[in-house]
Amino acid sequence: MNWAETLLSAWTAIRSNKLRSFLTMLGILIGVSAIITIVALGQGGQAAVIATIESPRLQNTIQILPKETLEPGLPQPDQVLSFSDQDFQLARQFPGVADVYYTLYGQATVASGGRVVNASLNAGPQYLNEIAHFTVVQGRMFTVSDVLAHRRVVLLSPSLAEKLFTGSSRIGQTVQIGGQPLQVIGLAEPAQLNLLGNFLGTDYVYMPATTCRDLFPWWSISEMDVQVKPGVDKVDLGNRIVTALNIRVHDSNAFEESTRFYAGLEQTIGQVTRIFTLVIGSIAGIALVVGGVGVMNIMLVSVTERTQEIGIRVSLGATKRAILLQFLTESVLITLIGGVLGVLLGVMGSFVMRAVVGLPTAVSGWAIAVSLVFSTLIGLICGIYPANKAARLNPIDALRYE
């Protein structure tokens, strides 16, 4: 018999006992779909967390951070935690630097006419819309002169404006932030950037960085973004600025370029999600093993039930190998179908998690491949003993068996 006939004959055997075959593959199905969903959740969550933690910045930008903010534990009292105006002036003097900016992110209460709403505050340079990703849908963006003059101007996200004002006109209205009045100059729609966005809300306030520092002088400037002119060696320029900053504060360890920090952070988060995936994955793996035991059990029952069939096949010229292959194919086909159905269910589950519950998921091709290989292996391992038992049956006893 060639493999196609063996496969067809195994398929016929599986189909002739539909309910039993389905129940047998159920263990594998559940195990595989659990693994696919869990890995998708783990990977999606990891990507979303990293995207959220990494503060947005423009292309061709060197990001410099006070090193102390990167280290775990409480800061030393004498450590630098924030950039000063002198630091910015210093960085601006380097040739090859196009602009130096900083952004501030925080929570602030916005009040108007007795209404108070908690919102996310983003402050930065006049091109903040490119960094924090929003589009001005009404009114105007703040200008470089607004920034330089510390003007009390804000843009609100439409959902926030909706909550604050009753009338239709929003531009030109006044809101209170940090006890100071600010004029609304525009409405800005934040872009949905990452999958955790669902949890972060849609109420945003955007204003010039200088204005924000006036309102909240105690907020530290925890990052310096240096925009580099085209053709300039980023790494070299970054190193020179960091060195100059460290010399200025007499601390060789005060500032650091952020690449290494983010790489480390991604590694840490990766480790955490790997452990999470591994722990829950092994529970799903146990489900797979239990499923495999079920397959083996049913295959043993099937061999006993079909003892006479085996005898007949042997009398018609089936070799031991043909009998072995027949039962092995059947067992592998059961677990493989279970695996494929499990992958489908797992992928569906991941999409449901994303669409209905809002959890970020990323279906992993690796998890699918590994699941399918693993379920095939389970079929092989759990099928080999029953198949071998079938192939070793004494044909005379098998023929007599009723």
Next chain:
Amino acid sequence: MIELSGVTKRYRSGEEWLTVLDDVHLTVEAGEFVSIMGPSGSGKSTLMHILGCLDVPTSGSYRLFGRSIEQLSAQELAWVRNQEIGFVFQNFHLLPRMTAQKNVELPMMYAGVPRRERHRRALELLAQVGLADWAHHLPNALSGGQKQRVAIARALANRPALLLADEPTGALDSATGQEIIDLFLSLNVDGMTVVLITHDADVARRARRIVRIQDGRLVSGAGEEGRS
């Protein structure tokens, strides 16, 4: 074609050894129609299993087509069963989940006959046993006589030289049984060697030669004197 000399088969039963076949000598020439007749427990089924290469003798030798069966490997024995011997059983032994045609195709599948050729040959064989219209029926839709005809068609699939029938009429009424024996006779006329095992004297009598077996020994018909 068949040469059994001094074939003995013993089974261990607890402390004792049970002798099922005792020093059996039997020669069957190509083209013969032989009945092996004996009461139940006489060892005729064991003899049939040895003839069919499903079992091996404890001692003695069995030569089939001039080859010593005891020297063949398991794979070679499977090949002999597949190519040179056709089996017909008392309870038909059709595979219940396969249509008549698929059952007939089974020995050809193990022989590696291409699909198209298998289909053609199976339909031809079913027509030969008078079941051309029943090819796509499952065994449980067929009568006993029809099932046995399918089994005979299956036994003939790889054009074996030897047909072994173990009580082929045992599960059939006497009229249907006669028809099956008629079929064997017509196959024999076309050159097929037939060895038929039965406890029924009426069935046995229709063969050209009767070998009687009792308590594991051949009591008559083993040699030349049995031939008519």
